[in-house]
Structure formats: C-alpha cells, structure tokens
Amino acid sequence: MTAALPVLILLTSLIPAGVTFFLAQDSHGLRNSLNLGGAVLKLGLIVWMLFAVAGGATYEATLPLAPGLVMLLRVDALALLFISLSATLWFLTTIYAIAYFGAKPELSRFFGFFSLCVAATTGLALSGSLISFFIFFELLTLSTWPLVAHKQDKPSLSAARVYLAYALPGSAALLWAIIWLESATGPVLFTDPPDLSALDPYALRAIFALFIIGVGVKAALVPLHGWLPAAMAAPAPVSALLHAVAVVKAGAFGVVRIIYDVFGAANVIALGVGVPLAALASVTIIWGSLRALQQDEIKKRLAYSTVSQVSYIVLGAALASPLAMIGGLVHLIHQGLMKITLFFCAGIYDERAGVKKITGLNGMGQRLPWTSVCFSLGAMGMIGLPPLAGFVSKFYLGLGGLEAGAPWVLGVLAASTLLNATYFLPLLYRLWFLPAAPDATGNERAPALVIPAVVTAAAAVGVGLLAASPISPLGWATLIVTREYGP
Amino acid sequence: MSLTVFALTGAALVGLGVYGLLALPHLLRRIMCFNLIGSGLFLFFGAAGARGAAVDAIPQALIITGIVVALSASALAVGLVVALARRTGHAALPDEDRAP
Amino acid sequence: MSLALDLALCALILGVALATVAGGGVFRAVIFFITYGLFLAIGWARLGAFDVALAEAAIGAGLTGVLLLAAHARLRRMQAGDAPPPAGLNLPAALAGAGMALALGWAWFALPVPATPDIASALPRSGVGNPVTAVLLNFRAWDTLLESIVLLAALLGVWILARDGDWNAPLGPRYHALSGGVLVNFGRFLPPIGLCFGVYLVWAGADYIGGAFQGGTVLAAVGLVALMANVVRPPRVSYALLRAAVVIGPAVFLLAGLLAAGFGAGFLTLPPALAKSVILVIEAALTISIAVTLALLVIGPPDDAGRSS
C-alpha cells in the first residue's frame, strides 16, 4: 500500500485523462462523471493520506527508467501541502468548467488535457527526485499548451505560441541545470540533499541561475513573465486553475524545492544567491503591480496581479529564513484560494453579463451580488486586509525579512500593498458604488458557476480567520518548516 | 613487379574515375566513371590477392560478386537516367550543368 | 618480356579509360568503355584470374556496354544523348582524383602480405574443384545469395520506372530489324550455339572456370540478340512464367539453405556428400534467373511510346 497510494493518486487523474480523449463529444454524462469521480476519489485518497502521514506513515514508489533516471514518487509534508490545494481546486474547477462550457465543441479534448494537466501537477507535487520533477514539469507544459490554444482562434493560438516560446527554452535551461548538477553529484533525491562540494562555487552559482531561469518561466518572474498575461486568451476555467494554481504554483513550488531540497538554505546563503533572487522577486512584485494598474481588461489585470503575487512565494523562499519561508509557503495556498476566486468571478462576469472590461463592472454589485461579494473578498484578501488570508502571508513575510536581516523587504511589502489597493479598490468602487450602465444585463442563475466561487471565497476567509489552528495552511506550513527544514 | 604495375594501374583508374564523377555532368558518363572506379578497385584487389605464395581465390570470388553488384547498380542508374530524360529532356541533374 | 607486355597492356587500359572520361561524344565514350572492359579482361587473364576475366568480359564490358549503348540510343531519341565534356580542367575534381590515386598507390607499397584463409584444406569438403566456385557457392554462399537478390532488386527498380500508362505494355522499346538482314540471321543461328556455350560454362564452372554468372550472361546475350532480331517477343511484367524465371534462382538457393537449417545442419550448410549436386542444382536455377534478369535489365521497363514511334 505504501507504494501504491502515490501511484493511485496519480492514476485518479491520469485514467480519466486517457479515457476522456476517446469519448465522443456528446457523451457528457460519462465524461463528467469520470472527471468528477476522479476528482472526488483523489480528494478522498489525499484526506486518507493526510491522516496516515500525521500518524507517521511514509509513501514511496519508484520506477527506474535507466541508470540515474529514476521516477520517484514520494509524499512529504511539502508535497501534501501542494497536492491538497490542487486536488481541492481541481474538484471545484471541474464543476465550474462543466457549467461554463455547457455544450461547446471539443469538450473531450479539453477535459482530457485538463485531467492530464492535473496529473502533471500531482506528479510534480509528489516528485521525490529532480528528474521526476523535470518529467512532470514538462508534462505540465505539454498538457497546458492545448488548453491555452483551446479556442483555436487567432489570439489563443498566438498566446499558445508565446507560451511555448517561453516554456521550452526554460525547460532546456532546467534540464541543463539538472544534468550539470547530477553529472557531479549523481541523481538528486529530495530526501537526501546532494553533496555540493564536488562543484566549485562559480559553477554552483551558474547552476542555480539556470535552475531559476528554468522554473522562473513558470513562476512568471520578471523578465520571464510575458507568457502569462498573453495566456489570458484561454477560457476562464483554464485561467482559473492553470494560472492561479497549476502552472505558476509549479514554478514557485520548484523554487522552494530547489532552494530547500536541492541546494539547502545554508548553501543558498553561503553562495550569496538568495539576496539577488529576493531582489528579483521584489522587482517582479512591484513591476507586476504597476503593469496591473495599466490594464483595463479584468483578466489581464488579474494576470499581472498573479505575476506580482506569486513572487511573494519566491521572495519567502529566497530569504531563506524560517519565518519568511512560512510566509512564502502559506501564500502558496492563500494566493491560490484568492486568485481562483477572482478568476471564477471574472469568468462569471464575462459569461453571465458579458463584462470583460473594468468599466463594465459598474453597478454589478446589484445584478450579481454573490459573485461580487466573492470578488470583493478575494480582492481585499489580495490587498492584505486583516484578518483575510493575504494579511497572514504578508505578516510572516515581513517578519521573515527582518529575521533574515533584510528590512527593505518591509518597504517592498508596503509598496506592493499600496499598489494592490490602487488597482483593486477602484474595481470594488465600481461594483458597489457606481450606477450600472442603462443597457447592462446579467444574472447569476448558474449555481454551478457561482457555488465554486463562494466555496473558495469562504475558504480564503476561513484560512485567515483560523490561521492559528494547527490544521490551517499556516499551521501546516509552520510544521513543514520546523520539522523538515528547521535548524 | 607485374603486380605492382596492375595495382598502380588500378589506383590510377580509381583516380580517373573520381575525377570524371565529379567533373562530368552527363549522367551516362558518370555511370561509366563509377564502373571505372569499381574496376580499378577490383584490379588493385586482384593484384593484392596474387601476392602470396598461392593465388588467393577469395578476392577473385569477391570481385565477381562486385562486378555483378556494379552491373545491378549501373542498370538501375541507367534506367533512372532514361526515365528522367523522358520527363525533363535532360540527362543531367536539374541544378547542375545541363546536358542538351 | 612479360613485364613489358603488362606495361603495354596497362598503358592501353589507362589510355582507353582516359578516352572514356575525356573523349568527345558520349557515344564514343561508351565504345571506349567497352574496349576498356575487353582490355581489362586480358589484364585479368594475365593475373591468372580466369574466372574474373570471363566475368569482366561478359558482364563488365559486354553487358554493361550493351546497357549503355541501349540507353544512349534512347537518350538520343529524346535529344539528350550527348554533351561535350566541360572545357578545361576541373581543379577540385582533379585534386580529389589525384589524391585518391596517390593514397591507393601509397597503400600498395605499405600493404603487408597477410596469411590468407586456408582454402586448400577446406576445398575437398566443398563439393567442387574450382576454389572460386567453392567460395562463391559454399564458403561465402550468403554473399552470393544476397547478390542474386541485388540483381532482382535492380530489376524491380528498373520496372517501376515505367510510366503508369505503359505498365501493361510489353517490356522494353521495340527493336526494328530488317527482315533478311544480318541481325535476323544472326538471331536465328546464334541462340543454339550460345545456349550450348552458356550451359557448358555453368557445368565447367564447378571444377574449372566459369559459373552461373558467366554462363547466365552468355545466355542473356543470346536472349537479347533473339529479342532484337524479333525472333522472340518481349513479354509483359505480369507474365507468370517470366516472374517465375526471375525468382527461381534465389528461391532454390534460399530453399536449399533453409532445408539445410531444417535438417539441423545449419543455414546454408551443405553436407559434403551432397554438396556437389546441391551446388549444381542451385547453379542451374541461378543461371536461369541471372540470364533472364540480365536480359530484362538491358531492355528496360515497359515502354509503349517507343513501340508506337
């Protein structure tokens, strides 16, 4: 069982993916039950595993491909954190997507790649070695490409092209880094940090830089972020799951793995690469916010906001101090919940009211109250209003900055908060205080769209309110940092 | 001594064939040059096989095989040249010097 | 004396070869090429390699020559028959040729004289007395089997060069012979004589000189003369007997090899007691296929246009 469980969890999305591809377009029932069933089963297995891991069980499955090329699936606390997030959000997004697409064409292709993409994220979370991490990282690239291109119109195809143009050189850099490192140290397992003494510091810095380029594309670090706003041409569920969770989080998760499980926090500090990375993350935070200000399309604004927010996680990891790390890890969850709420809502505005631009939000508070409440909660959380989720993250990041001897982080956080407020508050103002345009229409009679948004919004509030509880994301992140990476 | 004469003749034939193959555009001539190279090599080989105390039969057998293989290749090449000329009116490859 | 003879012969060979490369017209080059093959055959005889001499004369000079002549005739009809060689010396080509010749020339003097495989002691178990035939049909029978397949591949390659509309036409262009002319009479008298000579070459090849390839070539020549004299009509690609004739040589060869494997002796392993008869059967079958294949290679793919013009 200890070997079977990680494989089973992977199969809960791989099998629906494989079967869905071969389903006819109009076999809605079978397709929906497959995907929802897989999602529910996965959630169940993860809950079971959470209890088992808390009771001290370990899970590991290996598949040797060739000498040095070993697929290793292993469950650790960090993996659980990421996998719980993605499994929960996958389930909700599936409900949302089924309602969103209705009877649009090419659904089997969409859900096939959608499940494949979730399988890749799951595998990524469970990867216990660098090479399995790379394999799933690439699988993620490949399975998201058709999703971005899904509409097959000009903007989608060009977005998909841009996506690949960023992702593939990125993966070449990542592969280069992995092989450079492993040729000196042998295969790298996350349980067992490699002995880096075989490489001189300059080579190590170069390897670190290549790693950051490799995963930084997915984490949308400036200047590697260009694909993300372009990818907003994709359908709303894609933007919601992929760009709030799967892809960018995979990048951020990769940064965490590389700093803590490949190099080790101490080495990152000793090599002096943490501070430049933190600086890059800070630049991304500010730059993303500034660009968000200039967008008048809701999804574009959210996309730049993502660019900015994901770098909080990178910032936390790069500072390499325990509190900063807690802040970064918890933001992985918090940002995921808040941003998916916002994207769900953006999709609802578009789908139910035909609103794509910010100006169209005027007065929508009355017409789509549930949606607008959720949107407002997500936005306020992003700004970091206490006691919402975003506040917890920023609080820990600030403390971590002080702990790491980098007080300038406070300045970055302050500036970012100000900017967040500047680009989100006008939206809320329009929603609630401006009169609707005379020809504005729209309703919320689509519970399958609204309920997922309500659930995630509630969760985003809940994780902030209950942050002190040991089973909250904050509690879990603290556990990870103290148990696995503690001094 | 005679063997050396034949072997060097073989070497010279190979050289002549290589020259013709590279310099002549008409494809029938090129096919003849292939055969010059082949037969030059065989002559060299035959001379080499005759150096020992007894004449070695293996090179002779290989040469006979080689001659048949060369004929097969020539036949296909000639067929291709004729077929190409029937469609294009030229017995040379398109982007090289044209034979009328 | 003999050295002087060899020197003169080699000078002739080289001279004719040079004329082939540098000579004026393509037609003349072909004639020079045939002459070259005949001189070369004499060279092989001087080297004591009579089997090779026979093969070179029959295949290298004779059959390749006829092939080239026939092609040239067809090209001339399409106004693609001739091209003057480019004026002046092509320097890169000359350097490549000279380099190749010098390298081989150097190799001749650097080449050690190795111990060669011991054929003499294996010959009695081979079933034949001619060591060359022993190598071809027993020691290295796999080479020879593949070689017969190479001929077949070339024939298939030539056939598929037909135009789609011509596919069901008789093979080759039509040959015009004046009734009562030399060729027709030749075509009547030659076949019986050539047939005897060809069969003799195959039979003698087992112990003296000759063999399936040489004999088959003579038979092919006979067939060609008969075709050109309109004594026999060219068949069509789909003609079953024709296909059978082309296939029978490699088929019998393969079958013998597989039967040997089936009886536990190993693929293509001929028991010494049976070797001679098996080899003769294989040679007989090969001769048929070689003769037919060579003749068909010369006459080319089905061509209806040549017939109506």
Next chain:
Amino acid sequence: MSALVVVLTLPLVTALTVLLLPARARVPVVLASSALIVLAAGALALAVWHGGPVTLAVGGWAPPLGIALRADGLAAALIMMSALVMGAVALAAQFELTPDRVGARMGFGFWPLMLLLWAALNAVYLSRDLFNLYVGVELLSLAAVALVALSGSAQALAAALRYMIFALAGSLLYLAGVVLAYGAHGTLDIGLLAVRVPAHTDALALGLMTAGLLAKTALFPFHVWLPPAHAGAPAPASALLSALVPKASFLILIRLWFEAMPDLASGAALLVLAALGAIAVIWGGVLALVQKRLKLIVAYSTVAQLGYLFFIFPLAGGDGSAQPWAAGAWTGAMFQALSHGLAKAAMFLTAGIYIAAIGSDRLGDLRGLARTLPMTGFAFALAAITLMGLPPSGGFTAKYLLMTSAFAAGQWPWALVLAGGGVLAAAYLYRPIAALFAQRAQTAARPIPRAWQAVPLVLAALSILLGLLSAIPFDLLQIGRPAPAQEGL
C-alpha cells in the same frame, strides 16, 4: 539461432512469394509474414536477453573462410524496432498504396521493394563480415533508391538519381576500405580484425570506409540528397527511408569504430565526427524551420536528428570507452536511433494520411485538420514530443543519457547542442502543429479509415513508451556491447 534465421530469411522468402502471387493475395501475405517477423524478432531479443549474443557461422564455415552473423543486444533492438516500423508501414500502405488509388505499377512495386529493404536491413544488422556488409548495403541502397523513384514524378526521379550518386560513391569508398583491410589482414571478419596485427594502411582503410558510410548516413555535409529523396517518395516509403535506412550505415560505423578498429579512434577523428553531427543538428534544424511542406520539414528533421547519433564517438569511443560514462553515451545514442525510428515513421505516416485526405502537405493547406482527423493530429504531436526530446519519451531518455555523459566527460558543448537542438526541434515542429490546430475547419477532406489513422498513433505511442519503460531496452543494449579497450596491461 532459429529465430535469427527466420528474421534473416523470411523477408526474402516473402519478397519472392509476393512476386509470384496474384494481386489480391499480396497484402494478406505481407501482413501475415510481417506479424511472423515481429514475433521472430521478439524471440530473438528474448534469446539474446537470456543467453547473450546469438551467433551463426553461415554454411558452417567459420571466419576467415566463411561469414559470421551475430545478434547482440544492439542488433536485436534494431531488428525489433525495424520489424515494428515495417509492420506499421505495411498496415498503412494497404490503405494508401492500393492499385485503384495509385495505379497498378505502384500498387505492385512497393511491396517487393519494401520486403527487400527489410531483408537488407536485417542482413546488415546481423553481419560481421565487411564484404557481406557491402553487398547488404548495396541491396539496401538499390531498394531505397527504387522506393524514392516510385512516385514517378520528375522531381522524384531527380531526387532518386542524386541519392543514387551519393549511395554509389559511398559504396565505392567503403569498398576501397574493405579492399585495403583484406589486403593487409587476409580477413573481413570484424572479430578477427579486432585482434589483427596493426598495419600502416589501417587508418586509410578506416577513413575510406567511414567517408563512404557518412555519405550513406547523410551526415552533414553529405546530407543534400536526403531531404528531396525522403520527401519525394510516397509516404510509407519515406517512413522506411527516414526511420530505418540511415540506421544501417550508422550501425556499420559503430561496428568499425567500436569493434573492428577501436585502436585507431584518435581523439581528433572522433571530435570531427561529433562536430559534423553538431553542425547537422543546427543546420538541419534551421533548414527545417524554413520549409513550407510537411514532408520536407520532417525530412530536414531527419538530417538534424541523425546528428545526435554522432556524439557517441567522442563520448564512448577511443579513450572514452573505458570511462564510466561510456555506457550512458553508448546507450543514449542507441536510444536516439530507436526512438527516432519509431517517431519519424509515425510522422511520415501521418503526412501520408494528410496527403490522402486533402491531396497536399503544404502547411497552409493543413490548417484545421486536427479537427477533421483528431487521432492523426494527436499522433503527430506525440511523435513531435519524442523528436523534441521532451519527457517522458524515448527521445528524452536518449538526450538525458547523452547530456549526462557529455557533462561527466567534461565535453559540455555537446550538451549545449543537445539542449539547443531540442528547442530548435520544438520551433520547427511547432509550425505544422500550429497549422493543424488552427481554427479553419477542413470540409473537403476525404474520409480516412480509423484503422489507418490508428497506425501512426501506435508508432508514436511506442516512441513515448520507450521512454517510460526504458529499463528493459537499456539492459538489452548492454548485451554484447563492445568491451572497453583491451585491458591487458
């Protein structure tokens, strides 16, 4: 041993049979015997797996008098891959090259030529005799040239002739080397040449043979014949030419440099081979990027993909053969050969489907075909993943092994080319994929049977599976791998 004889002779027997059969019986017989050969190839691989290399002295005559055949892990793997590709091509060709679609001439000609090509490939994979290899390679070349000429257009004939000239020149160069080898050592057997008394002429012999084989393998700068030839043939023939034919001459190069004359593998010579490979990767990729027809893109991709194979020489050859990374480099190159074979065949077969559906393979005409023929588009994309070297695929395993060895050997420029070549492949394969997935729906496409569409999908899936299950082929490829330079100090 019996599996070896079946693999060696059944294609020949079938070719001869097909010539005698009426047209109706042709396809069933070819398919049945293809299935048998696949089984025999499996049996041979199993025999090698359990009992080590299988050898056979043909006619009972041991070298130097006779010809030895030997199936090591590499030969068994190539035979298996070729059998799978051949079987798939036969399945596709029964739909594509029927007499009523392409006429009686092509409908007849393809089958025996395909089988003769198959026979030649297996003969070359197994042979240990340099002259026998010459005859085998000639058979291969003649069958391949004929397949190029099969379509009968003027361009195809010109491409076939150009191919023929390169192939013949290559054969003669190779033959010159064989003559020198026999002249100096009195043997043609690879095993006996390995223990020869070195002669001064050996370097020239090896150089001549290598030059000849490079021309046949289409390594830069001898690649010019390949794209028009492979793009000009009917698609099933292109699949064979691109996926299999260059592997045969490459294998002989391996036999020469690793088994017959490893002592001559000087660092500079190995470097030149790999450098030409590196240029081929870049140059082939760049040219593939500017092509407008699918088949030409795929053909130029072959030029690039073959380049990777040559990294084996400095990484596992010469002094490198005794190093710990040699096994990885060696296996990596062979994985590249295997996975490229499967993926490239799949790609040409998809091109054949598109041509059958819309009568063109211009990128502009392919727009939107993924919607009409989803299985085929999926097959093309899967094959592209292998060629880009993305995980999990055989191409990725190959690249990973080669890159790891390049780093371990301190020869990181090869790794750079491997990484850059992957990005280049992504760029040139993106264009057809983007066209296929573009919005405009093709309405004029003729229907294609699902069984036909499934054929390239299976091949492409196999090329992916090779990466997921690479442990077994990895171990198979180690069996009979040339030992590091004689350890007898």
